[in-house]
Amino acid sequence: MYRRHAPAYDRRVAVTQPIRRQAVARLRLEPGDVVLDVGCGTGLSFPLILARIGSEGQLVGIELSPDMMAKARERVESSDWQNVTLIESPVEEAQIPDQVDAVLFHFTHDILRSPQALENVFQHVKRGGRVAAAGTKWAPWWAFPVNFYVWSLARRYVTTLEGFARPWSHLLRTVPDLRVEPVLFGGGYIAWGTVPKG
Ligand SMILES: C[S@@+](CC[C@H](N)C(=O)[O-])C[C@H]1O[C@@H](n2cnc3c(N)ncnc32)[C@H](O)[C@@H]1O
Numbered sequence: 001m002y003r004r005h006a007p008a009y010d011r012r013v014a015v016t017q018p019i020r021r022q023a024v025a026r027l028r029l030e031p032g033d034v035v036l037d038v039g040c041g042t043g044l045s046f047p048l049i050l051a052r053i054g055s056e057g058q059l060v061g062i063e064l065s066p067d068m069m070a071k072a073r074e075r076v077e078s079s080d081w082q083n084v085t086l087i088e089s090p091v092e093e094a095q096i097p098d099q100v101d102a103v104l105f106h107f108t109h110d111i112l113r114s115p116q117a118l119e120n121v122f123q124h125v126k127r128g129g130r131v132a133a134a135g136t137k138w139a140p141w142w143a144f145p146v147n148f149y150v151w152s153l154a155r156r157y158v159t160t161l162e163g164f165a166r167p168w169s170h171l172l173r174t175v176p177d178l179r180v181e182p183v184l185f186g187g188g189y190i191a192w193g194t195v196p197k198g
Pocket of ligand 1: 002013038039040041042043044045062063064065068089090091092105106107108110111114117157
């Protein structure tokens with residue numbers, strides 16, 4: 001699916017940039033933080049994350065698609081970022097190197113609906129670590145024009161619409177204080193919270 005999307009992906013999703021900015025802001029990143037960008041795609045979130053964590057921070061991107069990862073690699077090399085590690089793997093099997101301070105799931109519905117992926121990720125998140133997720137979801141039933149638009153987009157980018165009413169629901173097991181804000185007239189969301197300390 002993403003082999004087909006990779007060449008024009010950045011241009012096609014430019015409209016989601018304000019949501020990306022808000023989702024990254026919700027992570028409350030500090031200089032020196034270690035951050036996981038799960039399903040990082042072509043690395044569009046990297047500049048926003050790196051601007052906050054600085055050169056002393058570390059960014060780890062995990063991506064399944066070789067074509068999307070090739071674009072992410074190009075971005076890292078052309079910017080000469082020395083503190084970005086790219087892992088080309090399904091999240092479910094990724095060898096995540098560190099305990100991280102923050103995790104971003106940006107437009108990664110398939111991953112949010114994979115309990116194995118979430119289990120692997122959360123084994124590597126520090127207590128008190130911050131989590132943000134954003135993506136599309138079903139709007140209320142009466143907003144059917146929004147839902148038609150959401151469906152026409154989603155069918156091209158996700159392999160399942162399971163859980164599409166509340167894509168964040170599995171996150172609640174590890175992030176019980178998760179807050180959810182609807183965006184895109186209810187056809188999208190930003191969710192954020194913290195892994196409990198105790
Ligand atoms: C819609 S794109 C979002 C990419 C990026 N997060 C962004 O905001 O631009 C979803 C990405 O998740 C990746 N993906 C889907 N399932 C995955 C999995 N199980 N493991 C790793 N990556 C996965 C896809 O290959 C794709 O690049």
